[in-house]
Amino acid sequence: MLKEWLTRLRFLMSPKPNREIDEELQFHIERQAQEYIAAGMTPQEAHRKAVVAFGGIENVRAQSHKERPSYFLGTLLQDVRYALRQLRKSRSFTVTAVLTLSLGIGANAAIFTLVNAVLLKNLPVVDPSTLVRIGNTNECCVNWGAMDDGNYSLFATDDWHQLQRNAPEFEELAAMQSGIGQIIARRDKTQESARPVSSEFVSGNYFRTFGLKPQIGRLFTDADNVEGAPFVAVMSYDMWQNNYAGDPSVVGSTFWVNTKAVTITGIAPKGFYGDRLSSTPPDLYLPIESMPVLANAQHVHIPDRRWLYLIGRVKPGVAMAPLQAKISELVRQSFAATTIFSDEHGKRALAKVHVVLSPGGAGIQDMQDSYASKLKLLMWISGLVLLIACANIANLLLVRGMNRRAEMSVRTALGAMRTRIVRQLLTESIVLSIISGIVGLIVAYAGTRMLLAMAFPGAQAVPIDASPSGVVLAFAFGVSLLTGILFGVAPAWITSKANPADALRSGTRTTTSGASLLQRSLIVLQSALALVLLVGAGMFIQSLNKLRNIDLKLNSTNRYIIHFNPQAAGYSPAQVETLYRTIEERFHAIPGVQKVGISAYTPMEADNWGDGVQIQGQPDHHNWASWVRGNAEYLDSVGTHVLIGRGITTQDTSTSPAVAVVNQSFVQKFFKPGENPVGRRFGSPGPVSSGDFEIVGVVEDTAYNSATWKNHAMYFIPMTQRIPESARQRPIEKDTGLYAGAIVIHTERPMDNIQSLARQTLAAINPNLSVVKFQTFDEQIADRFTQDRMVTRLMTLFSILALLLATLGLYGVTSYTVARRTSEIGIRMALGANRSSVVGMIMRGAMLQTAIGLAAIGIPVAWFCVRYIESQLYETKGMSLAVLTIATLTLTAAAAAAGLIPAQRAASTNPSQALRTE
Structure with a gap:
């Protein structure tokens, strides 16, 4: 025993001329000591024996010189192995920490998966x-x-050819349709039916x-795009x-596209x-x-x-x-023709015409613009x-x-x-965070799938992969390292401030101090932070x-929307009037069907047709209004009520005078207060209004x-009536405005089989008449709130998670405080303190921390942050007091x-047991 202590004293008192060698010496001693601890x-015993086992300070230094090249790697591996052993020994701590961190890391990785795919990812080209978009x-x-x-991003076919000829700065200049469309396709010489x-x-x-x-096969060439x-x-x-299961014979085969033969x-x-x-990427x-x-x-x-x-x-x-x-300048020259x-107004507008060149590597960023602000907000929230x-x-x-102070004191x-x-x-700490990051990737995968389902409900082909990509893996690894350092530095520094004298004390002593200032902070x-997220979710x-409570002035009860495409089924504009009458008759023959509305598009469909409007007898103010074609039952089918005059009737045919039904906003926009619009006429803008439509x-x-x-000024015109201006400019065979896009079915009761009946009814009229999309009216309306619903649900989920974590944190610190103050509480109770006073003492400490967090930080920060989300909230200005x-x-x-449970335990x-532990 005396030899061991002399060796140890010699080690502690020896001069240290070389700090690097002293660290290497300590490395070998600690490595040996940890093997003894593991045994x-x-x-205390392990470290004493480790010093003796090396046989003296000079042998250790000699060995350290031999192993110096592998010193850093050896130290790192030793630290990792020791960290894993410590985490394995403290399983309850490890499981709690991993679950807590994995939720935080997984949530960030899931949101980043969407951010990367939607906002940061280039096209796979x-x-x-080197790609540049014009606009x-x-x-x-x-558009016209x-x-x-004066800022333009859409162009006519002639504009594109003009730029191709006169802009040699481009190696290639490609053109693409601004809207992804729907066609009806069927493979020739097969039993498959036509489908959209x-x-x-x-x-x-x-x-x-x-x-x-x-x-x-081959892709397009310039020769394919010739009239x-x-x-x-x-x-x-x-x-x-x-x-087609990757069948090579598809290439070269014939498909019937909108009843026309097309070769793949x-x-x-x-x-x-x-x-x-x-x-809905192109097929x-x-x-x-x-x-x-x-x-x-x-x-x-x-x-134009x-x-x-x-x-x-x-x-x-x-x-x-x-x-x-x-x-x-080239665009201005093209527009001038x-x-x-x-006219004079057009010449003034021409002077303002310009384009903005933007990066084209990510393609046309319509989805990016739509989701950018919400995804950035979700990144801040998950952070x-x-x-x-x-x-x-x-x-x-x-x-x-x-609890590890004794170990640190000995070391x-x-x-x-x-x-x-x-x-x-x-x-x-870093090992713990990396393990949490690995588990967090599982959370991220599930979370990304949930986000995709929330952001694109019903979509089957969104080109976003829920599986973690290389970029997402790198992000998760980086976040794991950052969090390991973030939550590990301060505890490591405080724990390392151990008093060496504690190692020589034979017993342990509890203190009467509670949680540290850092813990309370x-x-x-x-x-x-929990309050900020709760307020955000509430807003x-x-x-x-x-x-949801906006009065849309629509009736969606027992209404079903059937989208179809008569043009793709091979009908010419001259044939659609007969088709629409047949559709009305066939659907009315279904028991329970009350109304059959046919229209160009329907409410809350994210579609809008508009044109310039000038009231006859008034100057041209360059005002626009939206318009919709509909049959006689359309307004009733969507629940729109007539206030003055009449709606569209069956007498409004292709051969009757052109009429229109206008809405209240149209009257407010184009007529004076109290002026009766019924009987007035309007038409397209010009020096003199044509007055084509009678209201x-x-x-x-x-x-x-x-x-x-x-x-929103709107007018409604009969489904089969041609716009007089169009009739004057082109024959009916080229008037595509006569094509309908939707059928609205109003039934007297809910009908679960209406979708199959709709498909059968259209197929019986014409096998090429397929259902492009079927939804209840309620589902179509709900789709317009998809993004708002996604952000609200995620904000609520994150705020609940934040509330849970904050509550658990307060519970843990309060429990620790009670354990540290066991002796003090025992003395107080021995001197006559009752249970209620002890509970009050503990609860005051717990609630004080919460109150400081709310009053000093939470409420001011929440009030400040609301200003930055006002643009994403409907009719909200400033903080809601409620x-x-x-x-x-x-x-x-x-x-x-969280504070009551430890308080009751305290x-x-x-008292007698508490005093004996001192």
């Missing part, structure tokens, strides 16, 4: 950095007229611009795999989902010049109809600023949850560190440097409730494009519950 020895806004689908700000598929009409150099190679060329198509890889030339490369991220790509015949689209060759997006690949060394100025910019989780783990580590007494101990403890921070819930009635305002679109009150009371109640302390 069951106490830390060659060298996306920076998103519009749909066919002058833009107020998504399609996109593109230029012949479309795939070449993106640098793509076919999976099999009169044979009809060809390129099929997407997903459609080829999902519908090739399969697009795997992973390519088109020029934009969409929940078939078709040349632009085939659109007039396949889709009867007359706007393809009308100079803008319908194309343009993306080009610029040559090396081209400067963007001069190119943008040149493209703007159209009728829109020929706050992770911060709360880190604070919770830091508190657990601080408590755990107090310090044996010569371990403080930096060495901090490094070991920090390694344990972490609880204050958790409470404040979004309030906003969503306001949206026969006024209906109440109803929601159409959006529930929040206020003062939401703040409810959030504060909820957090206070949770804090009271009040049950046996």
